[in-house]
Structure formats: structure tokens, C-alpha cells
Amino acid sequence: MSFPWANHYTPKAPLMQWIDERLPLPRLVYNAVGAGYPVPRNLNYFWNFGVLSGLALMIQIVTGIVMAMHYGANELVAFGTVEHVMRDVNGGWLMRYAHANGASFFFIVVYLHIFRGLYYSSYKAPREMVWLLGLIIFLLMMATAFMGYVLPWGQMSYWGAKVITGLFGAIPVVGEPIQTWLLGGFAPGNAALNRFFSLHYLLPFVIAGVIILHIWALHIPGSSNPTGVEVKGPQDTVPFHPYYTAKDGFGAGIFFILFAIAVYFGPNFLGHPDNYIEANPLSTPAHIVPEWYFWPFYAILRAFTFDFFFIPAKLLGVLAMFASILLLFFLPWLDTSPVRSGNYRPLFRKFFWILVLDVLVLGYCGGAPAEEPFVMISQVAAAYYFAHFLIILPLIAAFEKPLPLPGSITEAVLAKHGEAAE
């Protein structure tokens, strides 16, 4: 529900009125992403990434549906049909490069969206549900991306599938039956390829559904803003359309320029050459790595090289990797500071940037070979990652003295404007 001063939908064209009276869909769109949704007037460009994530999902769905018209999910032909898309299908190379790089760009904008949420503490009350639904979208994205990467049936596809499903095999007692059940065999094969294709086609639409819930939950309290101070009156907001449709449109333009550069000038820059070799169960690539967007989690997985009490190292790594994401579900209750924005939290801000650095280091180690010094660095970085959320954040909330908050969004905007004029 929106603020009382939100614009009301009044259909202008008779056709729209006719539709609105029978199915208030135009009204729904107007109130969700039109002039009927009042938004804080001070959003910066970091608030573009939600819309850009939705855009990236649309690119994936469109290019994916098109490619599915030419792909065969069978271990005998899968690799060949992907090459068929690349060489024979009209414009197929463009569809596939857009899809492969689109996945990377999807993760880039989502990671920026998540770190925006972390810096401005967008997860805090009353927006916990927005954060939780966002994490569910993130998990679904990871599952979708992993299964999509298996479909070309190259060496990295095959061995990636083997290593990732092998993670479940580390669970005591039930692990191996689960692994066999997931794969439909004892190693990745036709059964696995087929079900991954089926689910890879399904999950994006599930993601789209959860995105609708994510936006719905957001629109109950309304968007957060860089000051973290709640909206107090009509002077604090502007209508979503045209103000933020224009701002998001500008962001989308920049996004498309960078996307086009990647697709046309470096389509394989983020890929792995081993995936242009057909899957071979009898020969392992020397260096198995997942796609770059999984590297931080892969580093946490591999950081555990020692047994702890009776828990074997392999299982510890698996538990830590899943815990690193599940931990984020508790974040709204771990960070107890009443101040949202990092702009007014000097100590929090420093540790936020250390966390960013930490995740980048983990990412680098995840892509590097599993040897020293990377193993040791991953161990330290993984330990810090958990310490940040479990120890540092609650401590900062207890001891930090935040800077004085502005009285309202408008006050903050005018103060900033005044400074700029002087």
C-alpha cells in the first residue's frame, strides 16, 4: 500500500477505462511501476540495479527460449547442437553469446544490488521480507545458472556437474543416494542432462514469480533511500514515472552499452576454453573451475582441508559453503543498529568495505588452483566472512556512535544542494 498522497489512476482512453472496469490490470501497473508509486526523491544510481536485474532476466528468458528451439538435450547430440547454434542457425551465435554473457551480467547487477542492500542496510525492518525473498531469488539463480552451464555438455559442463553433485555425496549416510537420485545415474549422463534442461527452462519463470513477490513486499513500506530516513510527507517523494523510469532508462542504456561490448568484442572472455571440448568421462581437465560468479563460494568450499573432530574436511567445506548463504537469511536480526544507511555509520562503513575486499579475495582464490598460498588465503578470508556477520556486525551495532541523521529526506537533499551551491 502506498502513501496517501499517491496519484490515482484515471484512465484517459475509453478502451483503457473499459479494460480497467473489467480487469484492473492497467491500474495495477500504474500503481506498481507508474506514476501511482511514490518513491523517495533522493535515490542514487545504486537503486538502478533492481530494474537492471529484471532486465537481465528478460534477456535470459528471450535468448534462452530462442535457443531451446535449436538445442537437443541428449548426451549424444547436445554438444553438436550447441555448435549447430553457433555455426548454422541464423544469428545463433548472437543468441548464445548474449545468453552466456547475459548470465554473467545478471550476476554482476545482482551482486551490486545485494551490496547496495548491505551498505544501506535495506534488509532492516520493515523490509526484512524483501531481503529474504531476494535471497531466495539468488539461490534460484545459482541453481539455474549451474544447470544451464551443464547443457552444452563440454568438459567443464560435465566435470562441474560431477563436482557439484559430488558435494551432496559428502553428506553422511544419505549423501550417496541423494547424489544418485539427483543425477539419475552414478555419474552425469543422459538422465542428468535431460532433467537439468527441464529445470533450467522452468526455474527462470519461478524466479519471475518470486520477483513479483519481492516487489510486492517492497511496495508495502515503499522503497528505502540513501539516508535511511523513512518518508515523512509528500515533499519527500516523487512519482516513479517519469522520474525513476527515466533514471532507470539511463542506467539501462549504460548496461546495454557494456553488454554489447562484452557480447561483440569479448564473448568468451568470461568463459572457459575447456568447455569447447566435448564431455569425456574418462579424462579430467587439469583445472576444474566453476563460472566466475561462484568463485567466492567455491573458495569457501575448498578452504576446509583439515578434519574437525569427527567431521571430514569435505563435509565441512560443503556445510560452510551452504552456511555462507544461509547466514544472510539471519542478517536482519544480526545487525541490530537502528540506523540504516552506511553514510551515517562511520565504523560500519569501514567494515563494509573490508567485507567487499574479503569477498573479492575469496573470488580470486576460488578461481585460482587449489595450492598455496591460495588455500591459506581462502581460509583466512572465509573465516573473516563468517566473523563479519556473526561477530563484527553485532559488536558494531552495540558500540558504534552513529552520526546525526537528517530530520527528513527533503532536509538532507536541501542541505546537500546548499553545499553544492556555495
Added chain:
Amino acid sequence: MATLENTADQAISADGGGVRRRDFINIAAVSFAGVGGVVAVLPLVNQMNPSADVLAMASTEVDLSGIKPGQAIKTTYRSQPLFVRHLTPEEIAKADAADVASLRDPQTLDQRTIAGKKEWLVTMGVCTHLGCVPLGAGEGENKGEFGGYFCPCHGSHYDTAGRIRKGPAPKNLEVPPVTFTSDTAILVG
């Protein structure tokens, strides 16, 4: 049963709490539908288990007659690499000489082979670390520091009994179930 007495009870319990006939019907109906729902889901979950044709391929026969001492072959068992190795007397002696108690995954060569057929070492060709295929079965491949197998991914060394001796792998190479169908043929699985 809707006798007169029961109806009277019902009227009393309707204001005074307690279990009403309608509550019972409600719970019974929802439980019945719930159990039915779960039963209907079972085949949907079970269809993901290995199908009959996959299971039919779940055993492998290997002809040993062509494998000379010191040689090994790579084949597949359950669509994963399988190493069948004909050990030389020196290799057997080397495996027996190792101090079992000091091993990461203590096992003797006898425990890993069939009695009386100690020269036939049959193991999975799957490194127990992250599932790579170790080298050492093919002619001229790196056999590692202990003369068995060497995994190039993260440097695990296995000895001539396929036991982990050095590197990150936690376990010995897995030994699948093996039966000799004749002197020169085995059935794996």
C-alpha cells in the same frame, strides 16, 4: 453417529469447547487428502532415480587374458572410469612393505584384492578428493611418487595398492565389488 444424544453434546461443546463432530470430520478429511497427496508425490520423486536401462549397465565384465604383469587397462563401470591392474611381484612386495598403521586410510593389499588373486588390483579411476581421473593406468603416464596412480588435479599420490599416500585426497581409491567368473574374467558390480 448422529443420534439425539450426540446432537445434544454437540450443542454443548459448540459453546464450551472440546472436540466437535465437525472438527473430527475436518481433521480426518484433511489428513486423508494430505496422505493421498504425499503418496501421489512419491512416484514423481522416484522417477528421478536411475532408470532400468541405467541399472542394467551397472555391472561390467572384463577379460583379463590380455593384461600382462605391469600393465593396466581403463574401462568403465557405472559410466565412471575403472582401473584393472595386473601387479608385478615387485609391486605387490612394495604394497605389502608399507606400514599400514601409518596410512591415512589403513588397508592392506589383501583387503583390497580377492584372496588368491592378489595380483589383480581393481579400483575406480576416480580420485577421492574431487573426482578427477588419476594418471598411471596408461602406458608412460606419471604413476606418482609411490608407483601407483597420480592425480594431476591437486596432486594426490596413490601407491601400488591404490592407497592414498600423499596429497589432499581423504580415502583410498574405491574398490568395487569384484567376482572372478573364470581364471581370466571378472564381473564388476
